[in-house]
Amino acid sequence: MHSDHNESPFNAIPPVTTALVLLMAGIEIAFSLGARGILGGPGAVGWRIGGIETYGYLGEITYWMAESGRWPAEHLLRFLSYPFVHGSFTMGLFACVMLLALGKIVGEAMGPVRMLAVFVASSVLGALVYGLIVPNVPLYGAFPAIYGLIGAFTYLLWTKLGEMGEAQIRAFTLIGVLLGLQLVFGLLFGGGPYWIAEIAGFVVGFAATIVLVPGGFARLVERLRER
Template sequence: MARSFQKPLPEPVPGEQPVNPLPPAVLALFLVVMGVEVALSLGGTGLVGGPGAVGWRIAMLDRFAFAPAVLDYIAWGGRRDPGLLLRFLSYAFVHGSVTHALFAGALLLALGKFVAEGMGQVATLVVFVAATVGGAAGFGLVLDGGQPLFGCYPGVYGLIGAFTYLTWLKLGRAGERRLRAFRLIGGLLAVQLVFGALFGANPQWVADVAGFVAGGAAATVAAPGGLAALRARLRAR
């Protein structure tokens, strides 16, 4: 009889789930993003909403996307219209296409799960909101005019900022080089640089970088121990 070289499967542990469940807060964000995209995609094909639904995406972008002009109206025009203030956050839930939304949703699930497991669900939401708002603010400060900003990538980059901070802490505890924590953001920015050189730069990278910085800053406060723990770690160096 031929001998089997396959390793036997481990015995299941009672009460243990085979796949770690997604944190509800992260799953809720994902469902909102994809729910909006499903409605817009179905409307664009005419399957729901009738003929007028073909223009839903353009109408949503016109109503909820962010632009530098919004910041100008608020900062220099003194306008505090709630609709304008909402755009600092609402732009994250409208995307330009199905592919745009799917990639953003996949990154949101992966990074959100890691950050939520390291910092908690409330802290993850704080980081995402801070990065989304910070990304819009940075976009508005650097650029001019009506260049639109939409999609949740600045919020996702904020989660990358939190991921970087958590990795920085982990490497510090292990006595390893903390600069390794920045490999992910460095690689992503390098890819954006290559794509910009080949196909033309997309100004959204400004919002992505601002979101990364805002998310990392929010993580230092939202992480266990907050600023007090951060100061103690820096003094210990």
């Protein structure tokens, strides 16, 4: 059997997904090395907290911008920067692994540009919904965007199961398991209201995929009419 030993093991991963993961991992490595005093000197110990304060999303800031009519770029950037700042190394590592897996699946199915569109839309709208409900608790971490990719994956699987004539409810197994685990961990260890942004991200990702997939909306209307 012929094997190309020069073939890169990363060829199957869409470049956009790779870039997102590398950026996320690079920031997390810098935070972790700074906290251990390996990088950046004594002041680096507070990089993570400073990163959350500077690049995390806060609903109160959006309220202030809407009321004042001022939209500073550094605050608008928070809608896109908060997914790359995590509260711990473990949280960042888990986010990188999930983004790598889901980004590969969704990117291959929809194309890298559409996958990136789902990531961005889920991040922005997930933050907006969160900020409206919880304006005074900072939002950080990639999970609203990752849940958006789960929403995209769910819609793609839902469509595939429908074409195969199988029970489409199975497409929601992944989100059901994740929400169940989240509930258990929340009860055992406590947790914040971040699930609001994550659920919003899932809904946005699911809805955005209907529009972004070629013929997706027309196919959905046709299936609804059949019912």
